[in-house]
Amino acid sequence: MREEAMTQKLEAKSAEERLERLRHSAAHIMAEAVLEMFPEAKIGIGPPIDTGFYYDFSLPRALTPEDLPVIEEKMRQSVKSDVPFAHEEISKDAARKLFAEQPYKLELIDDIENEAVSLYKHGGFVDLCQGPHVERTGQVQAFKLMNIAGAYWRGNERNPMLQRIYGALYETEEELQSHLEQIEEAFRRDHRRLGRELDLFSFHEEYGPGLVYWHPKGGRVRTIIEDFWREEHYKHGYELVYSPHIGRSSLWETSGHLDFYKESMYSPMDVDGQDYYIKPMNCPFHIQIYNSGLRSYRELPIRLAELGTVYRYERSGVLHGLMRVRGFTQDDAHIFCRPDQVKEEIERCVDFMQLFFRAFGFEQFHVFLSTRSPEGNYAGSVEDWEMATSVLREAIQDRGLPHDVDEGGAVFYGPKIDAKLLDNLGREWQCTTIQFDFNLPQRFDISYIGEDGREHRPYMVHRALLGSMERFFGVLIEQYGGAFPLWLAPVQAVVIPIADRHIEYANTVADALRQAGLRVEVDIRAERMQAKIRDAQLQKVPYMLVVGDREAEAGAAAVRLRSGDDLGAMKLPELIARMQAEVEERG
Template structure:
């Protein structure tokens, strides 16, 4: 019997092994039940893969990123089989793994109902218990078309080489050097139960699916294009254990409670009226207070750091964005042009940087003025597809806290270091403390400027990021077309990661706008430009904070910092005087003078997540005191009025959570 030599990679290092010809990757890892696939020379393979001479093999555990994707994609196949067993007329779209789960698109006569999802999930459980084997077959285009003649969407994919992008950003491999079909085979007889066009890999059998649940269904255009048919998408989730599934579902329940759209409605903070349009929010008075407070504090801190405030219009001639390159690289994210001034195209601005460049270039600049730090709360407009618009976190109109810093080459490293430190400290002031950094580098297919400039910019940003002592992860190809960037990633109170601030180094726009300053020796030099958005957008940061605090904003940001609760009508005037004194100190204090009973007033203010309640009865009024009630229900009694006012002012000034 012939033998083959392979190298097995593991945490303890490489190990040379000699195995019989025909040995599968599954046999190699038979003693490790957590391994559900193999990586051979960097490529993912099924465990049924037969090892060849010289293969370098690594086991893929189910809990790894690749393992989870394989688990979830295999579960998507089980779901699609279940759908076609229940609804034989259903036509198959695509079914990729996505973050924390999977989906599959179907063309069916009627949208799925919640009851349908329960029936499908039950059928999936039956299929899982059957232990069907996932078996890979290589087929020709012609054979695939013959086998899948009744699947029009699969036939379309057969003709596509490469990958198809979906409307939620997933890339699905649909063609390439080898076309494959995966058969679901009966565990006992080997009879074909179901099949799908797929590149794989998959789990060995359906019994390797430990825990799953169907979550919801939604409409989705085929391959994300509004020109294509509308399909029905079912989302699900799958995990390596029932315990992990339960933890995920508990997490989702908590996240749902914190959904900023839900809280925005319950707390009367903002709305997105249909009459205005998707992705375009209006802020109500209470939301306006939070937003103004956020902006006022940011403005104060920027002024302390030497930033100068500027303003720019919402629309501009298209020539400006031709000059900046945005019409070449970013047109699909811009609203269509408006025809004005005898055929001149005007655009709503998608970003502020071209206009800031014009401010820099409005007069001659000296090296003595640099670094010049320009800052704007600038409202921009981006045409997002309806499928990705999501409350305030993915909007079509939003306000950036946008800064552009112009400095010399010699000042560049120090200015980047100061900027990143300022960004992180300001985010901490708003209550976010758990960060890591991401370094986005050049997309080789979409960039301007020389390789040398990009290499220099990337090296400087990496040095600055490492100096912060935070975890740094690479993001290859994630940079904007004009330069690399550092992104600040922040984890919220329940562990979700949000991209916050970005700091981008740009040698290219100063070149395109021919920006210059007079150097100390009298020569004309090109400045370096740093793009910096701290919140990303006011609206998105508002949403992040709302979800981070579950609506219970710290007193300094709360729209109402305290509410007076009179025990009886006789105590209303006393509390109104207290509230008036508080407002003179800049505090936001109201009095509930409604006819509701005291306990109902307390419940109402708890629902509104007010930080403090100031309760007054006869004893307090006679003694010139008040009682403090906190969010957690605890209470301090008999606090003198002046002390109570000082206590409120101190908590607000120190920006602490209560």
């Protein structure tokens, strides 16, 4: 059994590796094709990625979508010629001569530490490349060029921008097709589309891009999420607070935001000749609440939580539906605690995060531990950082959460754990963040009186678990494809009277359900039952309750589920009990 699992693992690994080779090889074949079209092209890099490959080029003109089929056709010819990939090692000097016309390659050569550099050659194309590749171009079969995009050389915005061509590649044509279908499906499940179709939210770009308008149905879902959130926070020892939306410039000077965060803050407004700023973060306010009285070590930990709405300037090109907006509500909290409490507090945060993810049906999330880099300017002592980093690491390791370490990814004021959720195109969106703050306690000089009667500096942990209501809702919509589970569904049931004479009974059914705390609508339009069912299906309403003569007679409703299942006629008490149980278990 063990051995079998082992073999399977090895096979899986080698399949993955083979796919990587194929993708990487396709990138070379694409570069060959592009060079054929533009002999003067300067080539960047072309790695495999998790759905295919890309290659970056500097070209004499902008590519258009019409170029892609042409390039793809040239690639197919190269595939057809089925030439071998040959590996070679040459000296750096020889490589510099070989790539004399390729400035980006020269730059890469300069960064290689070895004396010898590795080349891969196929047909007339040679690339500076570690490999590995497949044996022959003919092995590259199931691919498709997808889109053109701009990308800075080496990902640095001070560098020139190159043109990137993305391609999809899979082992087989079937897998490629299923990937393409998946993209289609993702389009159907896009939260921006569903937001409109299900009447959840809107944007009004002419009155401000990146600003969300929550409609009644989106508002319903948000309220349910928030109510659950508040209830759980009280259960978990948090106190809920409310803080102002604006604060005088002196606050942001003390906090350091005007030094370090100004480019994300909106211009100040004048209030009685003083500059006030709209808040990009809640922390300085929570610190004031902490600081409003003398704190004893006995009071700690103090956990202040707030659904705090913040506004941040985001560069115009980065806005994206609900996922990236300019005004959003964080499920923020700041924990002030003693050194001996730090470990437990962090563990509680990680557990709490998992409680929420489970409640909302997220199985998949990607955890990162962000640490300091050896050099760089950081607030707090090295000892504090070491302690904090190991506490964070242990908390996720103890819970068996696989994670990646982002070395140097920490903000200047402390190390952190982040968790990202995936949208349905596999793009990751950071939601949870649990971070130490060694900066603000010092800047605001906060303290508590210890057992020894002296002042001590508390540790401060900043955390948002869902991240922001907007982003979390966006991911949630995609996660469920708009078909929210019963406890979250804005409309849980639609009562469908078959003919007008059934409207009265339909209303009594709806009232009975409403009395039981369920969210119900009655479809009284002069439409046929079939049309009403169809519309309820499209609105992804979990329960459709058809009522006609038979049901009115029996005090029942014919229950159809969103899945298409027909449960037949159910007596109202039975139906209500069923639905309540489903809500209760958050199904």
